[in-house]
Amino acid sequence: MAEWITSTMESLDYWGIALLMFLENLFPPIPSELIMPLAGFTIAKGDMGFVPAVLAGVIGTVLGAFPWYYLGKAVSEERLEHLADRYGKWITVSSKDIKKANNWFSRHGVRAVFFGRLVPGVRTLISLPAGINHMSFIPFVLYSTIGTSLWVIFLTTLGYLLGDNYELVDEYLGPVSKIVLLSLVIWFIIWIVRKRNRRYE
Template identity: 40%
Template sequence: MNLVDWVTDLMNTAGAPGAAAAIALENLFPPLPSEVFLPLAGFTAGQGKMSLADAILWTTAGSVAGALVLYWIGALLGRDRVRRIASRMPLVRLSDVDRTEAWFLRNGYRAVFFGRMIPVFRSLISIPAGVERMRLAPFIAYTAAGSLLWNTALILAGYLLGDNWHLVEQYVGIVSKVVLVLAGVAVLFFVVSRLVKARKAARTRS
C-alpha cells in the first residue's frame, strides 16, 4: 500500500481525526508531505466523508500536537547541550550559535508563525523554540495561527479541485524543492567561506 492509499484509508476510517493524525506525523517526519495530506483531506471533505470545517480544525490540531512534540525534544536537548554539540562540529564556532540564538530571541515568534508556512522548515522551527524555552502559550498560539493559514489554503485547494486535488502537490512540491535548493546553497556557501578563512589563517600563521 502506498502513502496516498494509506492516508486515504485512514481518513475514510477515522474521518477528520485521521487527517489530524496524518498531519501530526508529517510534523514529526518532514519527508512526509503535507502537500499530499492536506489537499487529500480537502478532497475527502468534498466527498462528504468529513465537513470542511472539521478538516481544517482537526488538521490544525494535529499540526500543533506534532509541533509540541518537537518543542519538547528541543527543550530536553537544551541550550547547553546544543552548544557542546556545536563546539565539536567542524567549521562551526560557538559565535555562530550565539548569533543564531540572538536572531531567534529577536524574531522567534515571527519565525514560528511564518515558518509554519515554509515547506520542510515548518516542522524544524519547533526545535529551536524548545531549545530556547519559548513561552509555551505564545508558541502554541503562533503555531496554531500559521498552521491554520497553511492548512486552510491547501485543504480548500483540494476541496475546490476535486478529482484534480493532486495538482496541489505538483505546484507546492516545486516550492519545496526550491526551498531545499536554497538551503543547500546556503550551507555550501557557509562551508566554502569557512574553509577559505581557515586557509587564509593558516597562511598568515606560516
C-alpha cells in the same frame, strides 16, 4: 504513501486527519501537501465538513509540534545535531536542517514560529529552535496555531477546488517551496550585505 494516507483517512475520518497531521510533524517525510488536499477533495464529494476537517488538521499539527518543542528544551543544540547526523536518516532530518531552523528563529524571533508554519521544509522543525531558545509556551502555541491554521486552510481549499486532481498540490507545491526557500535565502543575504555596508558608512 498516498494509498496509506487515503486508507487512514477513510477508516478514521476526522480522527484520521488529526492523526496523519500529528505524524506529519513528527516524521517530515509524511507530506501535509497530500493529507489536507485529500481532505479538501473528500469535502468536495460531500463526505466531510470543511470546518471539522480544518480543525482536525490544526489540532493534529499543533499537538505534533509539542514533542519537537520539548526535545529542544531538554537537549542542547549540539547534541541534537549529533543525533540528527547519526540517526536522522530514518526521518530525513540532518544537522543542517536543525541549523537552518535555528537560524530562521534567530533572525525572526518568536515571529519565526508563525512564518515558519507557512514554509515547507521549515514548518515541521521550527518547534526545535523554539524549544532550544526557551520560547514561552503560550506564545509558542498561539503563533503555531495561527500559522498552522492558514496553512491547513490553504491546502484544504486547494484540494477542494482541484477535486480528483488534488495530488497536483503536492506535485507543484514541492518546486514552489524550493523557490520560496531560495528567495528567503537571497533576501537574507541582501539584508546582511546592506547591514554591513551601513556600518562602514
